Amino acid sequence: MEDNETVNDELKTDSSRRCILTGGKDSRDYLIRLALAPDGSVHPDVRARAPGRGAWISVDHTALSRAITKGKLKAALQRAFKTSDITISSDLPVRIANELQQQVLNQLGIEARAGRLLSGSERIIDSCRNGRVALLLHASDAGSDGSGKLDFAFRVGKNRNAERQEVTSEKGLTLPVDRMVLSLALGRGNVVHIALTAPVTADRIKKSLMRWCRFIGWNGDTDICIDDNADTMAIAGNNVKGSD
Incomplete structure (x- = not known):
């Protein structure tokens, strides 16, 4: 090839x-x-x-x-x-990062408009416990207590699946953007946690998210640190920016 x-x-x-x-x-x-x-x-x-x-x-x-x-x-x-x-x-890496971010946000927006995306902790918890959530996502500035409660409900729902032979430790993924960026992308106010209910599109979005996170060095636990003199990265609500 x-x-x-x-x-x-x-x-x-x-x-x-x-x-x-x-x-x-x-x-x-x-x-x-x-x-x-x-x-x-x-x-x-x-x-x-x-x-x-x-x-x-x-x-x-x-x-x-x-x-x-x-x-x-x-x-x-x-x-x-x-x-x-x-x-x-020289700004090619910055342009790639911005396009990867926009791709994921656009995909989430499509799911929201199609009615396949849930927001609001109580609504998400209920759907998680009933095994109706395919992918759980948290904004980068989500509190650990709130995320933990949703992660637990997500695991409960996954483990209710009769076909699953092993207990899962699966949990939600943390996005490299904060609630402000997420809310703007979805056209909703104060969106901190979201859940996707369609397995096929959830899998597609997860792959896009993994590619984005891998490129920018985001692991969901620590801020991105680009050790490069020519470029810096800002997360949690800011687009990636190159040097002047």
């Missing part, structure tokens, strides 16, 4: 892709596609829908920033695209 497949080629092949920087393979659900424009500029294509040639990366924000600074990304793209006419903007 070539590193610079077109979108149509990619749709015909398996779901694994090779990172042009590390050489490792992973599911395209967790990699990020870079698209080459006719003028030679490189752009993030997080939905993998841009026409023309593309290459895939699996590295995080810090590693990508360093690869750009040291010229490793440009060299890898020149090999993948078989051209020396490559232009990479």
